[in-house]
Amino acid sequence: MTLEPGSDAELRWRKWDGSPHWVHPVIVLGEDETGVWFGQQQGTVSRRPGADFHAYRPNVKVLMPGEQWMPAFFPDREGSRIGLYVDIAAELRLEEFGASAIDMDLDVIVRAPRASPYIDDVDEFSEHRRTLGYPDAVAARVLADARRVRDLAARREGVFDGRAAAWLALMER
Numbered sequence: 060m061t062l063e064p065g066s067d068a069e070l071r072w073r074k075w076d077g078s079p080h081w082v083h084p085v086i087v088l089g090e091d092e093t094g095v096w097f098g099q100q101q102g103t104v105s106r107r108p109g110a111d112f113h114a115y116r117p118n119v120k121v122l123m124p125g126e127q128w129m130p131a132f133f134p135d136r137e138g139s140r141i142g143l144y145v146d147i148a149a150e151l152r153l154e155e156f157g158a159s160a161i162d163m164d165l166d167v168i169v170r171a172p173r174a175s176p177y178i179d180d181v182d183e184f185s186e187h188r189r190t191l192g193y194p195d196a197v198a199a200r201v202l203a204d205a206r207r208v209r210d211l212a213a214r215r216e217g218v219f220d221g222r223a224a225a226w227l228a229l230m231e232r
Contacts, residue, residue: 062087068157075191080162081107088226093218094123098230117230119223122158127151128204132223143169143212147205165205167212176212178205
């Protein structure tokens with residue numbers, strides 16, 4: 060990893076056609092056997108053309124080698140609206156500034172920390188598959204990844220086994 064723990068970084072998302080999408084300012088937390096962990100403080104402003112989003116809770120994200128999806132974990136607190144938000148991606152990779160990826164529209168979400176995971180934005184994915192021209196092989200992989208991530212999250216396996224709690228604790232100090 061060329062990114063130093065404690066340094067500022069960005070997660071830069073774009074759409075399939077190359078147009079800009081979300082930019083998330085983050086802090087590099089470190090690296091373990093899972094991948095490279097990034098944190099976002101409560102109140103941090105993420106931006107995309109035409110919209111801003113203020114993080115209502117601290118959260119952590121991990122970029123895992125060989126995977127084309129990035130989970131964001133949120134603390135399990137009373138009043139939490141989201142426990143998990145996973146972006147399904149293409150071309151997800153580490154960069155000198157942090158990470159970059161293509162947002163493939165599909166997300167796996169757990170609305171409350173203990174709710175069941177579900178796949179979101181299937182309609183947006185279908186529309187963009189047509190209008191942005193996702194190749195069939197890419198679309199099939201994205202759908203398969205979304206199902207696999209949903210199932211892993213439901214079983215609390217892999218990265219969803221609770222290991223994010225230690226990284227979240229760093230953000231809540």
